[in-house]
Amino acid sequence: MKGIIFAEFLELVENSFGLDVCQKMLDENKNDGVYTSVGTYDHKDLVNLIISLSKLTGVSVEELQRIYGQSVFKTLYNSLPGLDGKADSTFSFIKSVEEYIHVEVKKLYPNANPPSFNFISSSKTQLVMDYQSARCMSHVCLGLIQGCAEHFAENIEIQMDPITADESQVRFTITCLE
Incomplete structure (x- = not known):
């Protein structure tokens, strides 16, 4: 999975739930939160971040995925030329x-x-x-x-x-x- 997906997810978490929640989510996963947009990363890392965020916020994993998909559409749309x-x-x-x-x-x-x-x-x-x-x-x-x-x-x-x-x-x- 491309790093742009992770970077957009972290931005959404920070904007929606705050920097403290974002940091707790990363800490629970021993994740430094550093992703390059063109780097390739294991999708299981994103799944684990979503599971941790769900536990921290009380928002279901499914709803967090849906919110993320909705918010990342424009970025993905704008990232593809033509x-x-x-x-x-x-x-x-x-x-x-x-x-x-x-x-x-x-x-x-x-x-x-x-x-x-x-x-x-x-x-x-x-x-x-x-x-x-x-x-x-x-x-x-x-x-x-x-x-x-x-x-x-x-x-x-x-x-x-x-x-x-x-x-x-x-x-x-x-x-x-x-």
Whole structure:
């Protein structure tokens, strides 16, 4: 997992919960909190930080993942060159993830293992897709979809249905309410 993900998470924690909570979370994990944006780090370290933050704040792990995904969308969107004109709505952007974004990520970082989306059905008002990731962070995906809808100023409803118990595979049904 790229360092930009960790750096953005630490910034969110500091801004939302304060420097003291951020430091306690890092200390509990014997983590110095130093990440370079292009460095590659074990995703389990992020999971452990989220678990510690949940214990410190009383906010569920799933909700912390969702909040993080929602907040990091703009940073990730702005970090990929050439996105302008590729999508003009939440649905078209999500479809471009497999066709363009993950392809570009793999070009930049050959060892990257991004999640995959399998599109089940699509209409003007509804998109159904299966999310699959060995990292089991489907609530981050939920937040990213919410951040995407905010970016395109669209009102959507999202239903998550786990396909596997560990949520490495989840079906998302996204409905446009406008």
